[in-house]
Amino acid sequence: MADGKPTESSMDKVWKFFTSLKLAIFVIIILAVASIIGTIIEQNQPLEKYRQFYSDGTIRLFESLNLFDMYHSWWFLLLLVLLTVNLSCCTLDRLPRTVKVVRNPKTTLDENLEKSLAHVGRWKKKGGMEGLADTYKTAMGSAFARPRVTENSGTLHLYAEKGVVSRFGVYVTHLSIIIIFIGAIIGNVFGFKGFANIVEGQSVRTIPTRGGTNQVDLGFAVRCNKFRVDFYPTGQPKEYSSDLSVIEGGREVLRKRIEVNDPLQYKGIWFYQSSYGSAGAASATVAVNSPEGGRMETFSLAPGRKVDVPGYGKVSGIDYQTDFQGLGPALLVVLEKPGQPPAEFWLLQAYPNFDRQRGDTRYLSFAGVDQIFYTGLQVARDPGVNIVWVGCTLMVIGIMIAFFMSHQRLWVRLSRGGDGRVEVVLAGSTHRNRLAFEKKFEKIQADMRAVEA
Amino acid sequence: MLNVRLFDVTTLLFGAASVNYVAALYGKRETLARIGTWICIVAAVVSTAALGVRWAESYRMGIGRIPVTNLYESLVFFAWSVNLFYLVVEWKYKSRTFGAFVIPIAFGTMLFAFTNESSIQPLVPALQSYWLHAHVITCFVGYAAFAVSAGVAIMYLMKAKREERKETGGVVALFPSTKVLDELVYKAIVWGFPFLTAGIITGAAWANYAWGTYWSWDPKETWSLIVWLVYAAFLHARVTRGWHGRRAAILSIVGFVATIFCYLGVNLVLSGLHSYGGA
Numbered sequence: 232m233a234d235g236k237p238t239e240s241s242m243d244k245v246w247k248f249f250t251s252l253k254l255a256i257f258v259i260i261i262l263a264v265a266s267i268i269g270t271i272i273e274q275n276q277p278l279e280k281y282r283q284f285y286s287d288g289t290i291r292l293f294e295s296l297n298l299f300d301m302y303h304s305w306w307f308l309l310l311l312v313l314l315t316v317n318l319s320c321c322t323l324d325r326l327p328r329t330v331k332v333v334r335n336p337k338t339t340l341d342e343n344l345e346k347s348l349a350h351v352g353r354w355k356k357k358g359g360m361e362g363l364a365d366t367y368k369t370a371m372g373s374a375f376a377r378p379r380v381t382e383n384s385g386t387l388h389l390y391a392e393k394g395v396v397s398r399f400g401v402y403v404t405h406l407s408i409i410i411i412f413i414g415a416i417i418g419n420v421f422g423f424k425g426f427a428n429i430v431e432g433q434s435v436r437t438i439p440t441r442g443g444t445n446q447v448d449l450g451f452a453v454r455c456n457k458f459r460v461d462f463y464p465t466g467q468p469k470e471y472s473s474d475l476s477v478i479e480g481g482r483e484v485l486r487k488r489i490e491v492n493d494p495l496q497y498k499g500i501w502f503y504q505s506s507y508g509s510a511g512a513a514s515a516t517v518a519v520n521s522p523e524g525g526r527m528e529t530f531s532l533a534p535g536r537k538v539d540v541p542g543y544g545k546v547s548g549i550d551y552q553t554d555f556q557g558l559g560p561a562l563l564v565v566l567e568k569p570g571q572p573p574a575e576f577w578l579l580q581a582y583p584n585f586d587r588q589r590g591d592t593r594y595l596s597f598a599g600v601d602q603i604f605y606t607g608l609q610v611a612r613d614p615g616v617n618i619v620w621v622g623c624t625l626m627v628i629g630i631m632i633a634f635f636m637s638h639q640r641l642w643v644r645l646s647r648g649g650d651g652r653v654e655v656v657l658a659g660s661t662h663r664n665r666l667a668f669e670k671k672f673e674k675i676q677a678d679m680r681a682v683e684a
Numbered sequence: 685m686l687n688v689r690l691f692d693v694t695t696l697l698f699g700a701a702s703v704n705y706v707a708a709l710y711g712k713r714e715t716l717a718r719i720g721t722w723i724c725i726v727a728a729v730v731s732t733a734a735l736g737v738r739w740a741e742s743y744r745m746g747i748g749r750i751p752v753t754n755l756y757e758s759l760v761f762f763a764w765s766v767n768l769f770y771l772v773v774e775w776k777y778k779s780r781t782f783g784a785f786v787i788p789i790a791f792g793t794m795l796f797a798f799t800n801e802s803s804i805q806p807l808v809p810a811l812q813s814y815w816l817h818a819h820v821i822t823c824f825v826g827y828a829a830f831a832v833s834a835g836v837a838i839m840y841l842m843k844a845k846r847e848e849r850k851e852t853g854g855v856v857a858l859f860p861s862t863k864v865l866d867e868l869v870y871k872a873i874v875w876g877f878p879f880l881t882a883g884i885i886t887g888a889a890w891a892n893y894a895w896g897t898y899w900s901w902d903p904k905e906t907w908s909l910i911v912w913l914v915y916a917a918f919l920h921a922r923v924t925r926g927w928h929g930r931r932a933a934i935l936s937i938v939g940f941v942a943t944i945f946c947y948l949g950v951n952l953v954l955s956g957l958h959s960y961g962g963a
């Protein structure tokens with residue numbers, strides 16, 4: 232293996248490159264800048280729209296750089312891959328060292344360590360070393376954490392630590408990003424997103440996805456039984472909802488009224504209330520009554536259609552007003568009886584007996600207008616979404632551990648001085664939040680100096 | 685409406701507090717700063733009451749919902765958060781000099797709110813969700829923390845420049861030491877970052893529940909990610925590269941500019957799902 236060494240060093244270089252913070256910062260900055268560009272150039276718009284803003288040359292340039300669908304372009308995904316590789320390499324590079332520090336803590340305070348620490352206090356005490364060690368052990372235990380005692384050629388060492396877990400916060404956070412990416416990839420590969428418009432009373436079994444180029448078979452049917460929309464007095468929609476049934480094997484297996492922010496889920500497929508619209512013109516419901524007031528029949532009156540009422544005449548609706556002369560909704564109908572000129576008259580929804588005044592053999596009443604709607608449903612299956620939520624939860628936990636906790640360590644060394652007194656050295660370190668630790672250290676030092684053995 | 689009048693009073697209070705804090709710095713009168721603090725406490729009480737009254741009034745109008753759903757409401761809520769976050773910092777760090785740099789942010793926000801439509805509007809169906817509460821509150825605590833960090837970063841830059849030139853005296857003499865300022869720039873971001881993270885996550889969870897997509901590269905989402913990346917870069921540079929002082933302070937200010945753009949710029953300049961927030 233003569234060329235073993237150069238290969239190793241170039242491998243080292245590659246490894247150094249992928250574990251460097253510079254790469255991380257570089258990727259983060261490029262991601263941020265690219266994301267900004269993506270919010271300035273509107274994404275996924277029709278070509279005509281781009282023509283209004285850009286010249287043909289600019290459009291060609293942007294297209295070759297995938298700037299119109301940037302977040303799904305190969306180079307943006309490459310940046311995300313680079314970030315993931317960087318994160319993974321940094322973890323593989325640093326985690327073993329952290330584990331080592333945590334598993335083999337330095338439990339004795341030697342001169343080198345003492346010099347490297349920022350917080351050090353020294354004092355002398357009269358009395359026996361063991362007794363003093365016991366006192367300090369209790370003091371540290373109550374003010375900080377229970378120390379371990381090590382004896383080393385006539386010197387006593389006390390070591391205590393707190394918040395070891397905070398060393399791992401950064402790994403939890405980084406792992407969470409990778410988990411989120413994994414969840415996103417699973418969702419993209421094994422899931423689908425589509426849209427369905429279902430007219431009231433009708434059902435669908437397949438959902439078009441990817442802009443209609445693909446059809447997904449649901450394996451069951453979804454029927455829209457009824458759609459409802461309520462408005463604020465201002466005319467703005469207040470809420471809209473669809474009464475949906477899931478039909479599988481010819482049976483209704485699930486029924487739910489969904490609204491915006493309250494979807495239906497069946498077998499991992501979610502149906503979200505997204506939009507609505509009218510499916511054709513409205514029809515009016517009209518009832519035929521005997522002069523005594525008995526209801527004889529009701530029929531539905533669609534615009535431009537004549538309905539034959541047996542033994543009476545033909546009825547058609549020619550106008551509808553939501554508020555007729557302050558009397559509320561009203562329908563203008565035409566009645567054609569054999570051998571008579573057509574008669575035109577209004578029916579008032581709020582006054583069902585209004586038509587009695589004609590004094591005919593029948594009178595009509597208007598029960599309201601029925602608008603047939605279609606409901607617009609967003610349909611999605613995302614088997615990765617729960618993995619994404621696990622990642623998100625871990626991310627928040629990881630950040631909290633990493634920044635609100637710190638790995639704090641205290642050492643005490645007791646040795647017999649030349650004057651017969653015990654020389655005490657207290658030293659401390661923290662890997663984060665130094666100012667807070669400084670105060671704590673000063674307090675512990677003051678307390679320990681004050682106690683009498 | 686009573687709530688709007690109370691918010692107008694809050695605006696005046698923030699104005700008065702800003703004047704007091706700035707005058708205390710230049711006139712070297714601690715008494716003025718102490719008055720500033722008391723005005724801020726009163727402003728906190730009045731604005732909290734105003735939010736409560738607005739909430740109650742929306743119920744009386746039959747459209748009851750938390751008052752954080754349009755630009756006016758989000759602005760007053762932002763000012764409310766900044767003021768509270770500031771009061772905590774002032775109390776913890778025992779220095780009133782921060783007020784001159786943070787409370788004017790709250791004052792400016794309230795002035796801007798004053799120019800916007802302040803009536804209580806009904807909610808479009810997409811916003812009628814419990815996620816709204818968690819999403820808005822976490823985001824705004826984050827924004828408020830970043831505002832405090834940027835205000836302190838300006839103080840740091842002023843003081844560091846003076847010290848570099850070996851000049852003594854001047855307003856910066858009253859500031860806490862550069863060490864404390866630097867630490868606070870970092871600390872405020874450490875508080876803001878998890879809240880921003882939680883804000884983005886609750887937004888994603890909500891979007892998923894309402895539309896079936898947790899991330900769609902909508903401009904608001906994308907800008908929140910940009911802000912997140914800037915502060916992530918800040919924290920990495922600080923913790924692993926030891927970025928302190930000037931560079932950290934500048935990065936904090938850059939982060940806050942990005943935050944402002946994410947919060948306001950996106951609604952005013954770009955279009956997307958959150959555009960109703962700017963209506």
